[in-house]
Structure formats: C-alpha cells, structure tokens
Amino acid sequence: MKRMHVSLVSDHTIPNILAIEEFEPDELLLVSTKKMEDKGKAGHILECLADRGLDYHNRHHILTVAEDSLLDCHRKLESWVEGRKASEFIVNLTGGNKIMSIAAYAFFKDYGSRMIYIPIPRNEYIMPFPKGGAQKPVMLSQRLSVAEYLKAYGLTTLNTRHLEGMAKEARERRELSHLIVARYEKLKALLEKLGEVLRPHRGDREFVLKETFSGATNEAKELMRRMNFSLKGVEAEKCLTKSEIQFLTGGWLEEYCFNEVFAYRGKGVDDVVIGIQIKNQKGTDNEFDVMFTKDNALYTVECKSLEQQEDKGTEALYKVAALQKDFGLRVGSFLVSTSPYILKNGVVRPSIAARAEHLNTEVVAPHEVVNFRQHLTDKLKLN
Structure with missing residues (x-):
C-alpha cells in the first residue's frame, strides 16, 4: 500500500517540510493556490526536501484550488484521488487557509486518514483524527540548517562556497x-x-x-x-x-558575536554562519553579519562598530524588516553595537528602541557587548 502525504501550501513552508521528512511518504500531494504558486511556494518545499536527501520532483502532484471554495477543493481532490483510493493518506492540516483545512479534513476523513497538525513554532505534531490517534504531542527531531531554512522560503544563498572558510x-x-x-x-x-x-x-x-x-x-x-x-x-x-x-574595520565585532553563538552549536543552536549573502525572488540581495537556527527558527545578529553615524544605527533594523517581509513572520534578531550614536543620555535612543521592539530585535548597547553571551542565553533559554 502506497503512503500518500497531503500538504496544504501557504507562506509558512517549514511545517510541510518537517512533516514530509517525518513520514517519508511514497508520493506527495501539494494542495496550493494561484497566489502561493505565483510565489513558488510548492517549488521551495520540493527544493528544500531535495537538499535534505528527499527528492520528490518526480513523485509529487500540485493541485491548485480556489482558496475560498469548498466545492472547488472537493472536486479537485475527488479527481486526484481516483486510482489512489487504496492508498494510506496522511494529511497535514497546518498550512493553507481555513477553507482548505476544512475541505481536506472533510474529504479525507472518509478514507480513515491520519490527520496531523504542527503548532507553529513548536517542533511537534498532534493527531486530531482519527480519534484513536496520538493524543499527546509527538516531537519532531528534524532541524534545518541556515541555508535550508532560507531555501524553504525561496531565498538564495549567494556565497555558499565561502561560508565555511569565513x-x-x-x-x-x-x-x-x-x-x-x-x-x-x-x-x-x-x-x-x-x-x-x-x-x-x-x-x-x-x-x-x-x-x-x-x-x-x-x-x-x-x-x-x-x-x-x-x-x-x-x-x-x-x-x-x-x-x-x-x-x-569592524569584522572583529561580527566574529566575536559569531563565536559567542558558535559556542552553543549542538547545545541548542543547530547551525550558525557569518557574512552570509542572500537574494530574494525579486533579485534584491543583502548581507547579514551572523545568522543562525535554533529549533527550526531563524535568528540574525547585526553588528555596528566604531564611530558610525546616527542614521547607520537603524540600518540593521531595516535589513531585519526586509527579511521578515520575505518570510512573512518575525525573525528573532539582535543588534549589537559599540557605536555611541545609538545612545541618548546613556540609554538606547527611544526611536531605535521602539523600532527594535516592533521587529522582535534585542539591542545590545555598547556597555553590554561584553555580556552578549548572557543576552543570548536569556533570550533563547540556552543552558
């Protein structure tokens, strides 16, 4: 009996990738929409899986449905399932929208399918159907590298060959x-x-x-x-x-922060890179001082050293904002600076502090740089 895995495609691709890797099905059905396909989301899932040793390029089907129509979803699922009704179905309800989730649930429950749901950002799944399924959360052990995480969201790493050397x-x-x-x-x-x-x-x-x-x-x-x-x-x-x-000329601060994060690799931090250059689908490229993954979440560290001008103090925050727009979610970030221009009367300037808070970014002021590791452990709950 073939194992078919049904994924609902949305902006958040990581839950789909984790579930597919967990169950390693024979074939994939990616239920998507025109909006998601215009963004290339199904392709991003397939590319990331291939990088991780699971090539489904010749073992998948993309079903493009009207995102607001239960009837359209059911009709297209009915057409696809013909000839596959004897298969075992595992349905990941995490992605898509509510209409797509309802349609998938209503359709596949008649086949005794296993339904799973991955609560973002937790690395576990629950099985709400069938009723005799796993009642307690099941932990997911897979962890993505920085490059894999970026690929899952359609971002290209431009300097992959140089990362290990740096x-x-x-x-x-x-x-x-x-x-x-x-x-x-x-x-x-x-x-x-x-x-x-x-x-x-x-x-x-x-x-x-x-x-x-x-x-x-x-x-x-x-x-x-x-x-x-x-x-x-x-x-x-x-x-x-x-x-x-x-x-x-400033790289010392980036390397200091990199090494403080690197100290936790394998102890909570899954991967860390320095000086990574990335490009989004619009062709815009950016360089990030330090980037790392922990529990399938992405974090950045932007460093500002020496006597940089005041307007440079917010440059890193604009880069974080651009990255969050690419992902459609809040990336955890740190802004580490030895520049006095981020301070006013000994504290972080209100304009910078407010923008940083909005962007889920912790500002490490000049007098706190030496304690950056403590900021890491506190924010990320590292031992």
Whole structure:
C-alpha cells in the first residue's frame, strides 16, 4: 500500500517540510493556490526536501484550488484521488487557509486518514483524527540548517562556497576578537585610526600599512603584536590580507558575536554562519553579519562598530524588516553595537528602541557587548 502525504501550501513552508521528512511518504500531494504558486511556494518545499536527501520532483502532484471554495477543493481532490483510493493518506492540516483545512479534513476523513497538525513554532505534531490517534504531542527531531531554512522560503544563498572558510577564520581569531571586546576602551583609539586608514581598502586583496601610532596603549601594542605587526618604536608596519583589513574595520565585532553563538552549536543552536549573502525572488540581495537556527527558527545578529553615524544605527533594523517581509513572520534578531550614536543620555535612543521592539530585535548597547553571551542565553533559554 502506497503512503500518500497531503500538504496544504501557504507562506509558512517549514511545517510541510518537517512533516514530509517525518513520514517519508511514497508520493506527495501539494494542495496550493494561484497566489502561493505565483510565489513558488510548492517549488521551495520540493527544493528544500531535495537538499535534505528527499527528492520528490518526480513523485509529487500540485493541485491548485480556489482558496475560498469548498466545492472547488472537493472536486479537485475527488479527481486526484481516483486510482489512489487504496492508498494510506496522511494529511497535514497546518498550512493553507481555513477553507482548505476544512475541505481536506472533510474529504479525507472518509478514507480513515491520519490527520496531523504542527503548532507553529513548536517542533511537534498532534493527531486530531482519527480519534484513536496520538493524543499527546509527538516531537519532531528534524532541524534545518541556515541555508535550508532560507531555501524553504525561496531565498538564495549567494556565497555558499565561502561560508565555511569565513567561519574557520572567525574561529581561529576567536582570542583576538574577545581581546578587543574585553579591552575595547583601551583599543578604541587604535581601532578608530586603523578604520580611517583601512576602510578605503576593504575591497583590496592586500594592503601594506605603514603608520605612526604615538601614545599607543599597552593593549594596542599587544593586539598589533598578536597580529604580527612589525613594531619599531611608534612605527607599525604590516602587509594586511583582505580578511585582516575587514577584521580591523569592524569584522572583529561580527566574529566575536559569531563565536559567542558558535559556542552553543549542538547545545541548542543547530547551525550558525557569518557574512552570509542572500537574494530574494525579486533579485534584491543583502548581507547579514551572523545568522543562525535554533529549533527550526531563524535568528540574525547585526553588528555596528566604531564611530558610525546616527542614521547607520537603524540600518540593521531595516535589513531585519526586509527579511521578515520575505518570510512573512518575525525573525528573532539582535543588534549589537559599540557605536555611541545609538545612545541618548546613556540609554538606547527611544526611536531605535521602539523600532527594535516592533521587529522582535534585542539591542545590545555598547556597555553590554561584553555580556552578549548572557543576552543570548536569556533570550533563547540556552543552558
């Protein structure tokens, strides 16, 4: 007997993917609408499944129904089920709209089908029908990576090949980035000067730095020594790679945050990447400093370092807003900043705080950056 899995397609594709992977049916029926197909939602589900080793490209059928018509849903389901009535049906009622859910329930209950429902955002399903089905929630063990999560919503990762290399460099520089955060006030003048000199060269493959650093603190000298600068009195020289230039012009904060999240990989955090570049279906691309998944939910960390202008303080929030629009749901986010321009009278500016709250974003102020890990554990309930 073939196992048929029926999914109702909506903007939220993750519950469909989790259920299909849980039951691994022989064939799929994706009940969709013109609106969802214009967005390519069924295709996003199939592509994500294929990436996870379940290729249904030749084992699926897409049924496009009128979203507000019970009669249309029933007629098209009746046509599809011909020749398949002896199959076992598992129906995921999570997606679609209310009309589609009612239609699917009313139609398939006559076949003794198992009906499941996944309460978003919990990673479990309940079985409301048949009555003898699972009464208690059944846990779902599948966890999506960042790239898989993005693909499930139709977003393309542009720099997949470089992600592991960037993560490796960040891990190798963990002690350096932690040193900068721990001694930031003593290193601030050095970082500001390096920023002025190096920022025009962020796109260069390498750059020979020759500068005078009079009055450099012991902490500044220690950082330069650790980065293998040649120090002669107040003179410093080094041929910097592109990666090192980016590190010294703000990348250190991104790498610090990445490593704080990475410390929980496998301990609550499922996947974490740094410097990911993504493109939506409209062709708009964006880069995110740190992105990670936990329990099939997506989180971002945007970092603002040094003396950036006030209007730059909200740039990250606009990126979060754009991402949430792509997903149609609230992505959990952090804005981590060492810039004084996000503050007014020692607290986060009301305009930034209000927008951050609206976007489910926690602002980590300059004096709290050193405690970012605690903010992570509190917000995400990590051990």
